Amino acid sequence: MSGIYLLIGILLLLIAIHDFFFTTLSGSGTGFLSRKISVIADKLIQICVKICGRKVYNYNGLFVNLMILFSWLLLIWIGLFLIYTSNPEAITNSSGRMANHWERLYFTSYTLSTLGMGNFKPNTPIFELLTGSFSFFGFIFFTSAMTYFLSVSSALINKRSLSKSVYNMGESPQAIAKSILSFDSSFRNQQILELQKMIDRHSVNHHAYPVVHFYRKEKKKDSFGINIARLDETVSILLNSQESKKFREELLLLRNSLSGLFEDIEENFSSNHSTAKDMKDSFNFTQLDLEKASKDLKNNRRITGDLLKSENFTWKDVYSKN
Structure with missing residues (x-):
């Protein structure tokens, strides 16, 4: 039985530590565990939205982040506890009595929190080394986690700044196009x-810190999905107007950036995509004929349609004023 405890404990530690360091330090997205936890947490939020209304979206990203942090901490805590449990004589109190299960759990918690209470101690050189290592790891864990969440906050500010900038230009695609055409050439x-x-910048942040995807807002005017779809x-x-010939190259560069962002969203989060036909049947795009549109437009509409759905919005919200 002690061998099983040891094996399970080591396995849990390896999973949690790998996921933690990959997510916080790699800059290449989230680990497998964090991604699954994010999706589950988001589904719970969606259920709460149906019960309590859109105000719950204000806590969406916070809840996902806390669930990820709690999962890392819980797995490391349980994993280290099982390793201590694999040897009943591993932990003793100050008088030499062997610690019971609750006391080993307590010892594990203050080892990870680097408190070093002293009323319990490891009893062999291997467990002394293990305790010292995880006391040091506890410091790294909380420092790296806080640094990671600060980076997520910075990425979130850029996301909301982008959304606000688009909204301030107009409350519908037609209004934004009219505003851009009214600018003088240099300002435009x-x-x-x-x-x-x-x-x-948001595309890079979205790839490095995918959890920023789950930060949503209650109000329609603050919706990233609606504003990026409008843009x-x-x-x-x-691109399909005669007036834009003078700045067509600039528009194509902007389209490339948008397409790159949508590709990253699709790769990491999109599911149950609607087809171009489904979208045409559900909403009348009066500005453009979808059958004659570019490949980028069709693909972007497919992905943004899914993004809108995740925020409980539709294409009608994109083309109607707030």
Whole structure:
């Protein structure tokens, strides 16, 4: 039985530690465990939204982050506890009495928290080394986790800044296109370039910190899905207009950045995609004929349709004012 405890404990530690370091330090997305926890936490939020309303979305990202942190901590705690449990004589109190299960659990908790209470101690050189190692790991764990969440906060600020910038230009694709066409050439190119930079930055952040995807807002005007869909539709409208010939190259660069962002969203989060036909049947896109549209437009609409669905919005919200 002690061998099983040891094996399970080592396995849990390896899973949790790998997932933790890959998620917080690799800059290449989340580990397998964190991704699964994120999806489960988001589904729980969606259920709460149906019961309590859209205000729950204000806690969406916070809840997902806390669930990931709790899962890491719980797995490491249980894993180390099982390793201690594999040897009944591993932990003793100050008078030499062997610790029971609750006392070993207590010893594990204050080892990870680096408290070092001293009323219990490891009893062999191997467990002394193990205790010292995980006391040091506890410091690294909480420091790295807080640094990671600060980076997520920075990525979230960029996401919301991008969404706000698009919203301030207009409350529908037609309004945004009209605003862009009314700008003088130098200011228009500057605005397009700035939007492109913000999208590229968010795309990089989205890949490095995928949890930022789950930060949503209650109000329609703050919805990232609606605003990014409006911007993409605006680019399509302008590319198919005669007035945009002078800044077509800038628009194509903006479209490339948008397509790159949507590809990353699809790779990491999209599911149950609607087809181009489904979207055409469910909403009348009066600005463009979908059958004659570019491949990018069709693909982007498919992905943004799924993004809108995840926020409980539809294409009607994209084309209607708040």
